[in-house]
Amino acid sequence: MKTAISTLAVECPKHLKHALTLLHESLATERLTPLAGGTDLFVYLNAGSHRGTRFLDLAPCAELRGIKAIKGRLRIGALETFDRIARHPKMAAWPLLVQAARCVGAAQIQNRGTIGGNIANASPAGDSLPVLLAYDALVHVASVRGERTIPFRELQTGYRQLALEADELIVAVELPEVPAGAKQFFRKVGTRAAQSISKVVFAGVLVPGRGGQWSHVRLAWGSMAPITVRSLRAEAALLAHKPSAQAAAWADVALGEDLVPIDDIRSDAEYRLSAARHVLAQFLRSSHAGFRG
Ligand SMILES: Cc1cc2nc3c(=O)[nH]c(=O)nc-3n(C[C@H](O)[C@H](O)[C@H](O)COP(=O)(O)OP(=O)(O)OC[C@H]3O[C@@H](n4cnc5c(N)ncnc54)[C@H](O)[C@@H]3O)c2cc1C
Known part of the structure; x- marks a missing residue:
């Protein structure tokens, strides 16, 4: 059965630190569900399969955006959409992620769906995920205790299970330089x-x-x-x-x-x-x- 919208609440943090505090504090009652593009979550709500009623809107967290090259490596904010990734000029050295981004759903989904959401949703069929594994990507996560980095190959621990604490958010994914001639x-x-x-x-x-x-x-x-x-x-x-x-x-x-x-x-x-x-x-x-x- 569809989830009734009237039963739902959304917290809007001012910035990442505020979001992490709200997420941490929510563990005492009902955990806030992070909400990025909503392309997975809205499907679950429509199917009535999402249990939570409280959401944490990540959209105001500017710290989760941006695609930046740093010494040959690329840092992609968790809130970057597949459309932005596919179009970004800095992505040229990582063509596999561009190709994956272009085949996630169709244009509407690519405009909303984020790379952080794809990772956190942890579907075995997530299209960006083999790319992150093939590129030896690192995933940066944060909580009120600070930031830590998890190699993508260690992030998935079982079917839809991630090595994330309940109060951690994915902040960014980092792609190492691809060896010359690859x-x-x-x-x-x-x-x-x-x-x-x-x-x-x-x-x-x-x-x-x-x-x-x-x-x-x-x-x-x-x-x-x-x-x-x-x-x-x-x-x-x-x-x-x-x-x-x-x-x-x-x-x-x-x-x-x-x-x-x-x-x-x-x-x-x-x-x-x-x-x-x-x-x-x-x-x-x-x-x-x-x-x-
Ligand atoms: C019609 C349709 C077609 C689709 N086609 C494809 C496809 O071809 N390939 C594919 O891979 N996927 C596909 N998807 C699934 C979906 O679009 C992707 O998984 C997308 O990347 C999810 O991102 P989002 O921002 O919308 O996540 P959301 O729906 O907002 O969140 C998904 C999950 O991730 C969590 N989350 C989100 N951001 C963070 C964060 N920063 N830190 C911690 N947790 C977080 C949320 O709490 C939730 O559990 C499709 C979905 C639809 C509706």
Whole structure:
């Protein structure tokens, strides 16, 4: 049943410090639910599946906005929308996040939906999440006790579970510099081009070393497990090898051991694994001219 709007209350903080105090104090009664773009929360309210009645509007927190390059790294405020991310000139060195941003929902959702909301919502199908994993992103979080930084790979602890305290907010995400010469690849497999939740979503980074062997390999997947995962065996099959049909075949076999997807409303396990293998083969082919895998 839909949640009645008349039962809901929204707190409007003046700034981030105020928001953190309100969030902390709310733990004594009913925890305030942080509200960013609302594109996930409003769906839950419409379905009557969100239990809370009190919200913390993050919009006034200017500290959660901004896309800034700092010594080759990029800091993206949690309130930045996918539309802003996709259009920002500083994003050019991190094209996978631009591609992911452009396929979240459609224009309306990209205008409201934020990267902080995508991370905190922690759906296994979140489109920005494999990108953050492939880029070795850091997530900055804050509470009344101060700020701390969590590597994205340690943030998701289980299905829709994050290593966040109840009174912590995501403040920003930080992307390290991508190694020179990196081959980067993003692919979302869904039912259609827009307004489609991923059946498989992939982000990959391959860096060739001096001798032509891959010296850095990241293969990150969404919708393939309860959390966003890297296929570590497939990465190991490619690392320190030169691009070759043999290495691609090893990676393909290893991928079948890494990924154990499930059947659900959006797809079945067999299709997901088959699609993932095709996506990886496509990445390997595209990453090395003349290599047919
Ligand atoms: C029609 C439709 C299509 C969609 N398509 C896609 C898609 O293709 N791909 C995809 O990945 N997602 C999709 N989504 C989901 C949604 O748009 C994204 O997850 C979006 O990034 C959520 O951001 P938001 O700002 O709207 O979050 P909100 O709805 O405001 O919040 C989501 C959750 O995050 C928490 N939260 C938000 N900000 C913070 C913060 N800074 N710190 C701590 N907690 C926080 C909230 O409390 C809530 O639990 C779709 C949604 C709709 C309605």
